[in-house]
Amino acid sequence: MAGCLDASSVAAVLARMAETRPRVHCLTNTVAQNVTANMLLAFGAIPSMAVHVDEVAGFAQGAGAILINLGTISAEGELAIPKLLEAARDHHKPLVLDPVFVELSPLRRHIAREVLRLPDVVVRGNATEMAALASELDAAERVTRVTTGKVDHIEGKRGALAIAHGHPLMTKVTGLGCASSALVAACCAVETDPVIAAGAALTAFGIAGEIAAAKSAGPGSFAVNLIDALASLDEALLRRHMGERA
Amino acid sequence: MAGCLDASSVAAVLARMAETRPRVHCLTNTVAQNVTANMLLAFGAIPSMAVHVDEVAGFAQGAGAILINLGTISAEGELAIPKLLEAARDHHKPLVLDPVFVELSPLRRHIAREVLRLPDVVVRGNATEMAALASELDAAERVTRVTTGKVDHIEGKRGALAIAHGHPLMTKVTGLGCASSALVAACCAVETDPVIAAGAALTAFGIAGEIAAAKSAGPGSFAVNLIDALASLDEALLRRHMGERA
Amino acid sequence: MAGCLDASSVAAVLARMAETRPRVHCLTNTVAQNVTANMLLAFGAIPSMAVHVDEVAGFAQGAGAILINLGTISAEGELAIPKLLEAARDHHKPLVLDPVFVELSPLRRHIAREVLRLPDVVVRGNATEMAALASELDAAERVTRVTTGKVDHIEGKRGALAIAHGHPLMTKVTGLGCASSALVAACCAVETDPVIAAGAALTAFGIAGEIAAAKSAGPGSFAVNLIDALASLDEALLRRHMGERA
Known part of the structure; x- marks a missing residue:
């Protein structure tokens, strides 16, 4: 049975983020x-997004975590992926895969399969994407599955969590699923258990969405308020939105 | 003589958009x-922006419409264009061309010429861009010309429309012309007459601009409010801004 | 000893910007x-961002200034750089280099060295980036160094300026350093002294940051308000924020 995190566990991850300010190297889509x-900046992390094959390994080796998002995968990005996988393997960096629209593209399925040869990958996708990758995920070693939607389901070797935060406006702004994968990666840089890391990221993200939605007139203002809300999160705010008493 | 659409015609197109949620495949500039x-999301459509030559055809074949925008055309994007044209031809997909800055680039003029070999293309540009492409447009088969500016002029084989909505702040935010081309493509996915499709898109876009401008302190807040306004449009709002009684 | 600009000098540069509306050709990162x-639009300038090797020279030759930012340098961008340098040299265009994260990448250091073979380059970076490039900057001919931080330091052959405007929220929004380099380039298009040009750009940018911060609830709303503030600057506002009497 899936559990859920309490506010102090989420706050502890965010506090380590604020202290260590991990850099997350993101190979992600241009949208x-x-x-x-x-x-990432609002969360207390540092983004880097180099893609050139002659420098991407250096950026990844020194990062706290690595994100591979297939949203607008280019020929250049495709060449960068083996470098990122090698950096993750050799330097023990947590790696998050976001298989955007994998159900529409044999190329993306092929790349996802290559990424999943690495053990311990965290995969964050929506239900359609995760279903399209089911056999690859079943074959992967110690994978953590993060399926986001109205309720987010996180399943790893060491446990499972269900996160019921967020707001429907989050589906009306482009790139928020992609950004949530980056937040999961940022938490993986400061929390060794990927289930807890993903749970902390998605709880914080979902609560920021609830705070932002209450102030917003539509998806445009929501996108702005979401960043403000994410930057404002503290344990008291988390507690209030998680129904806990101080 | 150019006519204009009434609010119920625009609302009918938007209603079909909300029902069918067409995906628009956009090869567009990274800005x-x-x-x-x-x-597109605020309008009720779904964006996809794959560019890799090994997957772009698959994305385009299943889309409701295709957009080709030359704003930051890359070598990779250039390779993708023949695939998009083939998908449009073979799968009867409406295609919109946005020839950004074509007056500055022989490369873009050359690509535009290739795109215009396809019949039934809709071209959306500003007056300078449309003038630079005049001979190509004259030679094109069943082209629909959409020249946007203070008044938008739409000319097709089956009629012409003039749309006098919008606000000067729309020229102060990057990418709004490009985005309007994508909205035209979205409407082409749900309305077979390209003149009506373009008219509905630009009327909705222009009215959203009027609504947003009334609330904005400058181009930054205008860009945010424009997305809120676009997501909020309904027949009553359209009617009010089009000077019609309920 | 570093001096500072007065409001009327800054306003004079902005007035020439509004009159001539220079186009700034930016090879910059996709983030x-x-x-x-x-x-750039809020400042009164016109952006263009072509990168394709077959057209980038044409875009640069007709521009008022050129920006090279190494943030997500691609193989295609790398090929474009010699074309930009040639255009700058042959057509006497001011050129600004932004060596993002140069301390993490031998590739970027190599490219920066190539760019700095051109005389009269303006380099805008943070203290870490400028320190990483120290030997290249020492070897460069008539370079202007713009080191931004809590206080911005501008050093050229003809003088030095220190600008003490801005707000800590500016470090919490991605791309603002990059955007400030583009504003420096825009000012170089209308002001021949690069020290004054950089000083005017960073004074205006810093004051816009102060105005925006006073209205903002976090980095999301700050990014929006910053664009509004930049578009609203006039001599009276500059004077008030520079502690001058009318």
Whole structure:
């Protein structure tokens, strides 16, 4: 049975983020790069997004975590992926895969399969994407599955969590799923249990969405308020939105 | 003589958009990708922006419409264009061309010429861009010309429309012309007459601009409010801004 | 000893910007493209961001200034750089280099060295980036160094300025350093002394940051208000924030 995190566990991850300010190296789609970088900064992490095959390994080796998002995968990005996988393997970096629209593209399925040869990958996708990758996920070693939707389901070797935060406006802004994968990666840089890391990221993200939605007139203002809310999170706010008493 | 659409015609197109939620496959410039995706979502459509030559055909074949925008055309994007044209031809997908800055680039003029070999293309540009492409447009088969500016002029084989909505702040935010081309493509996915489709898109876009401008302190807040306004449009709002009684 | 500009000098540069509306050709990273373009528009300049090797020279030759930002340098961007340097040299265009994260990448250091073979380059970076490039900057001919931080330091052959405007929220929004480099380039298009040009750009940018911060609830709303503030600057506002009497 899936459990849930309490506010102090989420706050503890966020506190380590604020202290250590991990850099997350993101190979991500050009649509979501800006919102992903701003979300990481609001969360207390540092984004880097180099893609050139001659420098991407160096950026990844020194990062706290690595994100591979297939949203607008380019030929250049495709060449960068083996470098990122090697950096993750050799330097023991947590790696998050976001298989955007994998159900529409044999190329993306092929790349996802290559990424999943690495053990301990965290995969964050929506239900359609996760279903399209089911056999690859079943074959992967110690994978953590993060399926986001109205309720987010996180399943790893060491446990499972269900997160019921967020707001429907989150589906009306481009790149928010992609950005949430980057937040999961940021938490993996400061929390060794990927289930707890993903749970902390998605709880914080979902609560920021609830706070932002209450102030917003539509998806445009929601996107702005979401970044403000993410930057404002503290344990008291988390507690209030998680129905806990101080 | 150019006519204009009434609110119920525009609302009918938007209602079909909300029902069918067409996916618009956009090969578009990296500056405008984010705002284009957010505008499409606010409009009720779904954006996809794959560019890799090994997957772009698959994305285009299943889409409701295709957009080709030359704003930051890359070597990779250039390779993708023949695939998009083939998908449009073989699968009868409406295709919109946005010839950004074509007056500055022989490369873009050359690509535009290739795109215009396809019949039934809709071309959306400003007066300078449309003038630079005049001979190509004259030679094109069943082209629909959409020249946007203070008044938008739409000319097709089956008629012409003039749309006098919008606000000067729309020229102060990057990518709004590009995004409007994507909205035209979205409407083409749910309305077979390209003149009516373009008219509905630009009327809705222009009215959203009027609503947003009334609330905005400058181009930054205008860009945010424009997305809120686009997501809030209904027949009553359209009617009010089109000077019609209920 | 470093001096500072007065409000009327800054306003004079902005007035020439509003009159001549220079186009700034930006080879810049895909994370910062959108905010860079919107900042340039708010400033009264026109952005163009072509990168394709077959057209980038044409775009650069007709521009008022050129920006090279290494943030997400691609193989395609790398090929474009010699074309930009040639255009700058042959057509006497001011050129600004932004060596993002150069301390993490031998590739970027190599490219920066190539760019600095051109005389009269303006380099805008943070203290870490400028320190990493120290030997290259020492070897460069008539370079202007713009080191931004809590206080911005500008050093050229003809003088030095220190600018003490801005707000800590500016470090919490992605791409603002990159955008500030584009504003420096825009000012170089209308002011021949690069020290004064950089000083005017960073004074205006810093004051816009102060105005925006006073209205903002976090980094999301700050990014929006910053664009509004930049578009609203006039001599009276500058004077008030520079502690001058009318």
